[in-house]
Amino acid sequence: MLKILDIHTYYGDSYVLQGISLEVEEGSVVAILGRNGMGKTTLVRSIVGFTPPRQGQILFKDIDITHKPTYKIVQMSLGLVPQGRRIFASLSVLENLRVGARGQGAGTWNEEKIFSLFPPLKERAHHKGNELSGGEQQMLAIARALMTNPELLLMDEPTEGLAPLLVRTIGDAILQLKEGGLSTLLVEQNLPFAIKVADYTHVLSKGTIVYSSTPGELWQNEEVKAQYLGI
Secondary structure (H helix, E strand, C coil), X not given: CEEEEEEEEEECCEEEEEEEEEEECCCCEEEEECCCCCCHHHHHHHHHCCXXXXXXXXXXXXXXXXXXXXXXXXXXXXXXXXXXXXXXXCCEHHHHHHHHCCCCCCCCCCHHHHHHHXXXXXXXXXXXXXXXXXXXXXXXXXXXXXXXXXXXXXXXXCCCCCCHHXXXXXXXXXXXXXXXXXXXXXXXXXHHHHHHHCCEEEEEECCEEEEEECHHHHXXXXXXXXXXXXX
């Protein structure tokens, strides 16, 4: 589904991603873990075209998207749940969903399916984005991305700032999406959360992948957790 081949990404003269390679197979959830400032969000920005890599290659559905403009990448059925949610504060829940709506027919995401996945959004359908709680805003950010009917979902820190009950809600939603066959690249700092939903994990430090394993193997590796995740 997604192949990242030795990418190197810069912000000006700042060398951020220093040879990242990984793969997200169809229907899987791959988690990228690491402390703040290690390059996790830059990886997402590189994939979606906000900050294209200077070297290396990114393949989505076997098509080279390394230097495609963002709108063309998104049109290929790649959805983004950005860090900080970035919903439209002045629009209602329904309006936020309809902004992202694309595609039609059986199996596609629509308002009914969204409200089934996230019932609180149905109750708040006519409330503006800035009237929602942090957890409701995160549900809406995920829902808006789903309304584009993606084949691959990029999620950047979806549990950031959320209470444990809401973290569980987001986790349950990701597992439902995985059961439905959606591929996901998940950027997270919350290790217990990532362990529960991911099929494979990579640990990022100073722009390089320093450890890769199954979630269970990472959970048992106290040295890696202490050195790179602060646990």
